[in-house]
Structures are given as C-alpha cells and as structure tokens.
Amino acid sequence: MTTPTFDFSKVSTPYFQLTEEQLDKLGNAMIFLSKAIPDLSKTKLLKLLYMLDELSISKSGIPFFNLQYKLWKLGPVVEEVFVELSDKLIKFEKYIDVKFENGGAYIYPKIDFCDDEFSDNDLELLNDVSIRFLKTSAKELIKYTHRLDSPWRNTAEVNGVYEKLEEGVITSTDIIIDMKCLVNHNEYKKCIFEHYIEEH
Secondary structure, eight states: OOOOOOOGGGOOSOSOOOOHHHHHHHHHHHHHHHHHSTTOBHHHHHHHHHHHHHHHHHHHSOOSSOOOOEEETTEEEOHHHHHHHHSOOSTTTTTEEEEEETTEEEEEEOSOOOOTTOOHHHHHHHHHHHHHTTTOOHHHHHHHHTSTTOHHHHHHHHTTOHHHHHHTSOSEEEEEOOGGGGTTTOHHHHHHHHHHHHHO
16 A cells, blocks of 8 residues: 655645644554554554544544544545654654565554553553454555545545545645534534534
C-alpha cells in the first residue's frame, strides 16, 4: 500500500500545533499499538489513530485525541503526524522508530508504554482496537473509513470531492473531516461532543 505523493514544502498549517498532552498521548498510543501489532505499517498506524477518535466519539461523544483529520484519498489523516512519520522523526523521536523496509515504513517502539495521559476508558478502547484490528490490513482499514455514512465519506460528498478522491484525480485536500456526524443521531452524545470541542 503506497501513500499519496506529498510535497513537504507545502505543509498548509504551522507545523505541530498539537499540545504537549496530545503529543505525549499520541506517542504512547503509538508505542502501545506497535508493541501489540507486529509489523505495524505507517499507513495502518495512521488509520488506527483515527479509529481511536472515531470509536471514542461514537461511544461516548468524547474524542480520544481531539485531532483534526484532513480529507485525503487514503482516508482521514492528521497532516502533522503524517509528515513526522514520513520524514526525520522530531516530536516522536523519543517514543518510536520508523524503519523503511520491504518497500514500506514500519513503526517500532523505543521505550515502554506510559499510561499517564490515558483514562480507564481510553486504555480499554486502546486495548480493544489493538485486538479488533490486529490482523486487519491497511487496505481494509482504508475501505472501512470510506464506508457509507462514515465521516470521511460524508465530508467528501458534502464538499463535492468524493469522485475526485476515489478516482485519484486528487490525493489530498485541506478539508477537515466533520466528526460530529458520528453523534448527530444522539442528542446526549451530541451535547457532550459540542461541549468538549468548545472547552478544548
């Protein structure tokens, strides 16, 4: 599975607007997932990070990382994280190694997992995701994120770029995926989600 061609000179947002708490939580989530899932590719890791947010919002209305995912051909992507994993590690250097082998990029833990930034619910979800998607390929995860009524699909259709992305006419956009659609059917979760976003 190859990733879209990306021009690193055109990063559209200031590099790493993520908070220290988000970085530490992301770094440790990468450690956990790369320990739990052998031969974890960069593409699969990016999809699993997204799945943690999607499943957390669907379950409780509260995001796991509270990240902004852009609408790219291969699914939702946090641009800052993609750039970091595709180039020389800086922010995540103390947490993981990225090794380029067998035609792909693979993630390996550098240090032990630390759960300081994780709630009990977070840890349960992290464990569930590592088990549920243990043998799921990156290609299958991409297909899952593109499913009917998914945030990726809804955002692509609303913005009129679904066909262009599917056909490969474009491989990336600056459009932020609307995660709110995950809770629109439940007023209680919708209120929790909106309140969380306002507070953070």
